Amino acid sequence: xxxxxxxxxxxxxxxxxxxxxxxxxxxxxxxxxxxxxxxxxxxxxxxxxxxxxxxxxxxxxxxxxxxxxxxxxxxxxxxxxxxxxxxxxxxxxxxxxxxxxxxxxxxxxxxxxxxxxxxxxxxxxxxxxxxxxxxxxxxxxxxxxxxxxxxxxxxxxx
Numbered sequence: 048x049x050x051x052x053x054x055x056x057x058x059x060x061x062x063x064x065x066x067x068x069x070x071x072x073x074x075x076x077x078x079x080x081x082x083x084x085x086x087x088x089x090x091x092x093x094x095x096x097x098x099x100x101x102x103x104x105x106x107x108x109x110x111x112x113x114x115x116x117x118x119x120x121x122x123x124x125x126x127x128x129x130x131x132x133x134x135x136x137x138x139x140x141x142x143x144x145x146x147x148x149x150x151x152x153x154x155x156x157x158x159x160x161x162x163x164x165x166x167x168x169x170x171x172x173x174x175x176x177x178x179x180x181x182x183x184x185x186x187x188x189x190x191x192x193x194x195x196x197x198x199x200x201x202x203x204x205x
Contacts, residue, residue, distance in 0.1 A: 052107070052141045055098035062105040063089045063098060070108075070124035078161040080184045084110070084122035097121070099141065107134045111145060117191070118146035120156035139172045143194060152194055157187040 055063060067089070071082040092098045092110055101107035106129045110121040120142050125135045146154050158165040160179065166188065174190040
């Protein structure tokens with residue numbers, strides 16, 4: 048698999064939607080609502096420079112929003128055909144590198160409380176649960192990762 052993670056361009060928009068939909072579709076029945084990433088305006092996110100992709104064809108998608116004091120990981124999508132290949136971990140490490148490159152000390156994200164797989168994954172990459180908040184139809188667990196100065200973001204955190 049192509050290990051390059053790059054900024055998405057307009058030609059990637061259809062595949063960004065395909066990968067995102069494929070990654071999140073199975074959650075619709077479980078959470079009782081369409082996951083927010085499936086309803087995102089992918090073309091606008093790409094045009095704004097918030098989307099990064101991996102693979103040729105694209106099989107991994109990140110939507111990142113730089114805030115003044117942190118990088119917000121709006122969504123991460125890995126196509127089901129490549130689950131278990133380590134792509135998700137590579138994407139999460141890229142998020143850390145990108146935040147550091149922007150001079151941001153922290154990464155934040157949230158996941159639906161019914162997406163219990165994520166509750167096992169994020170702590171393994173150094174994220175800590177901050178709070179649980181219901182926002183409209185979404186019951187979300189908010190996580191953050193404080194970035195140390197060492198590559199990989201470990202800096203004493205596990």
